[in-house]
Amino acid sequence: MSRFVHSRNVSTATDHIPTCRVVTAKKISERLFAELQEDIKDLSRKPLLVGFLASEDDGAKVYAEWTGKTARQNGFEFELRTVDREELEERIINANQDPKVDGIIVYYPIFGNRQDQYLQQIVDIEKDVEGLSHRYLFNMYQNIRYMDPARTKKSIIPCTPLAVVKILEYLQIYNTFLPYGNRLYGRTITVINRSEVVGRPLAALLANDGASVYSVDIENVQQFSRGEGLRKRRHSVSEKTGWSLEQCLPLSDVVISGVPGDRFKVPTHLLRDGVCCINFSSQKNFDPDVKEVASLYVPAIGSVTITVLLRNLLVCSH
Structure with missing residues (x-):
């Protein structure tokens, strides 16, 4: 039987022992951030993440703001580029070619149709921090965990x-x-x-x-x-x-x-x-x-x- 499965506690009016532990995302992320700090302390420069915001979607705006704040607090560089959606494709291509840009995130929805899926595939696989490139998705579903036979580079997995x-x-x-x-x-x-x-x-x-x-x-x-x-x-x-x-x-x-x-x-x-x-x-x-x-x-x-x-x-x- 799973160790997570047990009988509910029988409590009295004077003695109730909680059976559920509520775990916050903040608590979990603190440990993960500590691990990240160990990984970035020896880098010669702060990795640069570029975010593209090309819509008026409130959720996308909040996510972009939250990303920037969290990135900077933890030793990363973040640059938000607000662009017209008709110019987004060209701007992504330019960021792909910029050696100073380490990662790219696009805040969806933009067009709200298959064109968004097309834009996901434009991001250079080497800079796709969201793991939405076809190769990454293929690896995930096929249970392929590394990008190379020597297992030196992990395949990126979608964030959520x-x-x-x-x-x-x-x-x-x-x-x-x-x-x-x-x-x-x-x-x-x-x-x-x-x-x-x-x-x-x-x-x-x-x-x-x-x-x-x-x-x-x-x-x-x-x-x-x-x-x-x-x-x-x-x-x-x-x-x-x-x-x-x-x-x-x-x-x-x-x-x-x-x-x-x-x-x-x-x-x-x-x-x-x-x-x-x-x-x-x-x-x-x-x-x-x-x-x-x-x-x-x-x-x-x-x-x-x-x-x-x-x-x-x-x-x-x-």
């Missing part, structure tokens, strides 16, 4: 999925006694969200690390897995016909949700006692009573995502 992985490592959901790449073996995880930006990549990452993952969206449930005994090198996907949260949640050691909007809530009564819950939506997908069931709860992940972005920048600058 990698942030969730780092949180799970911090919470010791990953079993470090197992070999690297298999450390989620025995875990059952539900990911609620199957977007191409976060949900599907996250399910693939977790399954490639050995978990059995139920990927849930509004239409259906899919299972991501490397098969019985982790016999496959990379994950495969199967349809769970007729399944919904009612079948997935009671089986899951970990539940990760990122549904946009304030209407969706994960049904607390379906959660397994001692579950680990992580919310990556800007809205709270879990009701307050989740703390009566969960053993670990992470209500937001924003600052961890920024930390991972800067980690990717460090990889690009080497």
Whole structure:
């Protein structure tokens, strides 16, 4: 039985022992930033991250401001370039060719259609801190972890999925006694969200690390897995016909949700006692009573995502 699954405490009116530990993204990111400081102290110059803002989207503006502030506080250079969206393609190409620029981030949405996907592929792979280049995405889904046979340079992973992985490592959901790449073996995880930006990549990452993952969206449930005994090198996907949260949640050691909007809530009564819950939506997908069931709860992940972005920048600058 998972060490995260236990009976709920029976409390009296005079003695209630909390069973849930709420872990903030700030707490997790502090440790990750300390590791980054060790990595950058011997560099001859501060790595430069250039951000492109080409829309009036409020979320993009906040993200850009937050990126700049966090980067500068932690020993990185950041330059925000506000441009007209019709000029963005040329400006990205210029930044690709500028040897002083170590990393590039583009704040989406811009056009809100396939043209945004085209722009993602314009960013030079050597400067793609977001991990959105086709080669990086291919490696992620194929469970290829390095860019070269000598394993000297890691493949970049998209920031938000990698942030969730780092949180799970911090919470010791990953079993470090197992070999690297298999450390989620025995875990059952539900990911609620199957977007191409976060949900599907996250399910693939977790399954490639050995978990059995139920990927849930509004239409259906899919299972991501490397098969019985982790016999496959990379994950495969199967349809769970007729399944919904009612079948997935009671089986899951970990539940990760990122549904946009304030209407969706994960049904607390379906959660397994001692579950680990992580919310990556800007809205709270879990009701307050989740703390009566969960053993670990992470209500937001924003600052961890920024930390991972800067980690990717460090990889690009080497």
